[in-house]
Amino acid sequence: MSAPGAPVPLALDGSRIDGSLYGDVTDAARHAPWALNDVISFWSSFGLAFFALLTLLAWWRARGADAAVMARVLAAPVVVGVVYAADMALKSLVREPRPCRALPHSFTLESCPAPGDWSFPSNHAVIAFSVATVLWFAHRRIGAVAALAALAMAASRVWVGVHYPHDVVAGALVGVVLSVPLTLAASRGAGWVERARGGRLRPLLASA
Numbered sequence: 001m002s003a004p005g006a007p008v009p010l011a012l013d014g015s016r017i018d019g020s021l022y023g024d025v026t027d028a029a030r031h032a033p034w035a036l037n038d039v040i041s042f043w044s045s046f047g048l049a050f051f052a053l054l055t056l057l058a059w060w061r062a063r064g065a066d067a068a069v070m071a072r073v074l075a076a077p078v079v080v081g082v083v084y085a086a087d088m089a090l091k092s093l094v095r096e097p098r099p100c101r102a103l104p105h106s107f108t109l110e111s112c113p114a115p116g117d118w119s120f121p122s123n124h125a126v127i128a129f130s131v132a133t134v135l136w137f138a139h140r141r142i143g144a145v146a147a148l149a150a151l152a153m154a155a156s157r158v159w160v161g162v163h164y165p166h167d168v169v170a171g172a173l174v175g176v177v178l179s180v181p182l183t184l185a186a187s188r189g190a191g192w193v194e195r196a197r198g199g200r201l202r203p204l205l206a207s208a
Contacts, residue, residue: 015102018165022099023106026161030107041109044156047149048124051131054146058138063207067190067197069138070205074193075186076134080127083178087126090174096120099164108161122163125171128153133179150175 015022029037055076062070096119100112128150136143154168197206 013096013102015099015164019099019103022158022164023103025158025165026107029109029159029161037109040156040159043152044110044124044160044162047153047156048127050149051128051146054135054142054149055131058135058142061139061142063205065139067193068187070193071189072134072183072186073138075183075189076131076138079134079179079182079186080130082182083126083130083175084123086178087121087123087171087174090121091118091123094118094120096164096167098162100161106161110160110162113162119163120167120170121174122154122157122167122171124157125150125154125163125168126175129172129175130179133176134183137183 029040055073058076059070059073062073097115098113098117098119100106100108101115128146132143132146132150135146150172154172157163157168158165193205196202
């Protein structure tokens with residue numbers, strides 16, 4: 001029993017929101033070619049590494065850009081870390097069980113996460129859209145690629161059966177809404193970048 005005055009977890013029942021849509025998607029996955037499912041499963045599990053590569057590319061391109069752009073790219077790990085922490089706090093508050101545990105006989109391409117590994121919002125969607133937001137303010141083309149990849153990541157999490165559609169939509173919103181002000185605030189580090197470009201860090205912060 002909770003202590004007096006302690007916050008009561010929401011314990012969201014996601015199946016009442018879009019459980020039928022989740023079932024439609026996972027049923028499509030059940031009947032899809034295994035070659036397609038293998039590709040989607042691989043992307044769902046390891047696709048976040050692609051966002052790290054895009055961030056490295058953005059850093060490389062930012063060496064020839066103004067200091068504010070470089071400041072935003074350098075802040076990417078901090079921005080994503082802060083947003084991820086907020087996401088985990090929200091997960092702990094809402095405590096939505098995974099659909100593969102709440103819905104009997106649901107089809108999954110991945111092993112269902114353990115009890116207590118809550119579903120809302122999707123961590124993968126939060127991280128992907130947070131990175132995409134930072135990169136959008138650093139380099140439009142790289143940001144556009146990241147946005148498309150983030151959409152693919154969010155969709156894959158439903159396809160493999162570990163999230164409801166509303167989980168990934170919420171993850172996308174959390175990733176974008178929190179990352180925009182943090183990324184813009186990171187522009188204030190332009191002065192530090194300018195000074196650092198005149199010192200030993202110049203090879204890392206400016207092109208030759």
